[in-house]
Amino acid sequence: MITKDSIENLKTHLDIVSIISQFIELKKSGANFKACCPFHGEDTPSFVVSPVKQIYHCFGCGIGGDSIHFVMGYEKLSYPESLEKLSSMVNVALEYDSDYKQQDLLILTKINDYYQKLLVSQENASNYLQLRGISSASIAKFEIGYCSTSSDTIKFLKQNFLNLADAKEFGIIDSGQNGLYARFIERIIFPIYALNNKIVGFGGRTITGHNAKYINSPQTKIFNKSQLLYGYNLAKETIYKKNEIIITEGYLDVVMLHQAGFNNAVATLGTALTNSHLPILKRGEPRVIMAYDGDNAGLNAAYKASLLLTNNKSNFEGGVVIFTKDLDPADMVVQNRTEELNKMFLDAQPFSLFVIDFIINKFDTHTPFGKQNALKESNDYLNTLNPIYQDEYAKYIVSKLNVTRNMISTNVRRKNKVQLQQVDISELEIIKTILENEFLLDMTLNTIDINMFETHKEEFNMIINDKDNPILRGLLLNEDIKIYNEKQLKLKLIMMLVKFYEKKLEQIKYGQYEDKIKQIKYIQKYIIKLKMGILVPFKSN
Numbered sequence: 416m417i418t419k420d421s422i423e424n425l426k427t428h429l430d431i432v433s434i435i436s437q438f439i440e441l442k443k444s445g446a447n448f449k450a451c452c453p454f455h456g457e458d459t460p461s462f463v464v465s466p467v468k469q470i471y472h473c474f475g476c477g478i479g480g481d482s483i484h485f486v487m488g489y490e491k492l493s494y495p496e497s498l499e500k501l502s503s504m505v506n507v508a509l510e511y512d513s514d515y516k517q518q519d520l521l522i523l524t525k526i527n528d529y530y531q532k533l534l535v536s537q538e539n540a541s542n543y544l545q546l547r548g549i550s551s552a553s554i555a556k557f558e559i560g561y562c563s564t565s566s567d568t569i570k571f572l573k574q575n576f577l578n579l580a581d582a583k584e585f586g587i588i589d590s591g592q593n594g595l596y597a598r599f600i601e602r603i604i605f606p607i608y609a610l611n612n613k614i615v616g617f618g619g620r621t622i623t624g625h626n627a628k629y630i631n632s633p634q635t636k637i638f639n640k641s642q643l644l645y646g647y648n649l650a651k652e653t654i655y656k657k658n659e660i661i662i663t664e665g666y667l668d669v670v671m672l673h674q675a676g677f678n679n680a681v682a683t684l685g686t687a688l689t690n691s692h693l694p695i696l697k698r699g700e701p702r703v704i705m706a707y708d709g710d711n712a713g714l715n716a717a718y719k720a721s722l723l724l725t726n727n728k729s730n731f732e733g734g735v736v737i738f739t740k741d742l743d744p745a746d747m748v749v750q751n752r753t754e755e756l757n758k759m760f761l762d763a764q765p766f767s768l769f770v771i772d773f774i775i776n777k778f779d780t781h782t783p784f785g786k787q788n789a790l791k792e793s794n795d796y797l798n799t800l801n802p803i804y805q806d807e808y809a810k811y812i813v814s815k816l817n818v819t820r821n822m823i824s825t826n827v828r829r830k831n832k833v834q835l836q837q838v839d840i841s842e843l844e845i846i847k848t849i850l851e852n853e854f855l856l857d858m859t860l861n862t863i864d865i866n867m868f869e870t871h872k873e874e875f876n877m878i879i880n881d882k883d884n885p886i887l888r889g890l891l892l893n894e895d896i897k898i899y900n901e902k903q904l905k906l907k908l909i910m911m912l913v914k915f916y917e918k919k920l921e922q923i924k925y926g927q928y929e930d931k932i933k934q935i936k937y938i939q940k941y942i943i944k945l946k947m948g949i950l951v952p953f954k955s956n
């Protein structure tokens with residue numbers, strides 16, 4: 416792990432303009448620099464870099480952040496990888512803490528070499544791979560190996576003076592009542608690489624009929640199944656080039672798909688797709704294809720993955736391919752059905768349609784009761800989607816269930832453009848001002864209430880709860896929005912309070928309130944003080 420101190424030190428050496436200039440051409444524009452956004456196609460520059468704030472922001476696609484974020488996005492690197500890249504760009508060294516040292520990891524590479532050599536000498540193991548149609552080129556590419564008995568592995572570790580404590584820590588061996596034993600016994604071995612191209616664990620398939628067909632390394636400091644995708648290190652380049660990733664359920668599927676030319680295939684490690692996988696999938700924003708088996712387990716997994724990939728927050732493009740019973744992608748490659756596979760991937764069923772079908776299929780829609788439930792559940796799902804898709808998929812539900820469109824309710828809120836008047840600008844100016852100045856932020860929080868904002872409640876709330884939101888970053892770099900000094904801000908807050916109280920007065924005048932007169936007098940007193948220029952803090956009662 417890179418130490419926090421050395422990251423902070425590196426950050427002080429980063430100048431965002433000179434960093435970004437090394438990747439794209441920036442043109443000076445006022446206090447900032449501009450370019451056509453490298454993350455979305457455009458002809459007029461809406462990508463702004465601020466040397467003062469050391470951030471960038473694209474007004475077209477909303478992407479933005481600091482130098483580190485830029486390198487992550489532009490070079491498709493993980494956070495630590497981009498730190499390493501920046502450290503060499505500005506020639507400032509990083510320090511690593513002793514959580515685990517790079518040389519400790521060598522033990523995984525050495526045991527991997529050993530497994531690979533064993534495969535060559537073990538006829539039953541190489542026969543098995545041959546039988547499955549795996550070519551020797553694939554064996555080399557994926558560094559497929561074989562582990563024999565427990566005592567063989569331990570003998571190898573000891574003879575090569577490898578640290579047994581490390582071997583235990585990284586899940587190669589463990590200790591039980593009878594001493595040390597190897598975790599992988601008589602299995603085909605698939606080394607698993609992390610995003611940084613280092614081996615972090617292994618997957619093993621039994622060839623001697625062991626109970627568990629597949630096992631993986633246990634959870635270790637560096638091996639976390641739900642954050643890894645098998646084959647990603649080899650598939651990465653094609654994923655970016657093709658802008659597509661195929662996610663399968665097994666190691667052999669990945670190996671065989673690559674063998675047939677689908678070099679963008681990866682697999683989850685015997686687990687479902689989880690939230691923790693999403694950061695990897697977001698890299699380069701490829702179309703995602705989930706290629707799953709047609710059994711119940713596969714269908715359920717595809718359903719859950721589709722929910723994960725389509726909810727409003729993630730919103731991935733792509734779809735599901737289901738392999739009919741007794742047929743998996745590996746079998747199809749062996750049978751030379753590559754063209755057919757290609758067509759299946761092209762025709763993947765969009766995630767949302769797959770989910771809606773899955774939901775509707777649970778019910779007997781020939782009965783009114785079943786139809787009603789199918790309608791309700793699919794409508795509930797519809798409302799979790801990004802608003803643009805809701806209308807589109809509402810039509811699909813209409814046709815699938817043969818109901819009328821008005822039976823489906825969407826929660827799409829259409830903001831009325833005409834409403835964007837002066838009030839918006841001054842609300843945004845207040846928000847921008849207090850975003851820049853902590854003292855004025857405190858003053859504002861002590862004086863007004865969020866409900867006094869008419870159109871920009873959400874942004875005001877973000878200052879407190881979601882300060883890194885791109886909307887706020889865009890606001891900071893929007894030169895059309897002014898920043899107030901303390902005196903100007905006070906005046907704006909007073910105007911806001913007066914407006915709020917006057918509205919309240921109206922409500923009281925025309926409403927049914929007890930103590931009407933008393934309340935009116937009370938509020939009028941506030942308004943008078945405010946109009947005299949005294950900033951009286953808001954009290955809810």
Ligand SMILES: [Zn+2]
Pocket residue numbers: 452453454455462473474475476477478
């Ligand atoms: Zn952009």
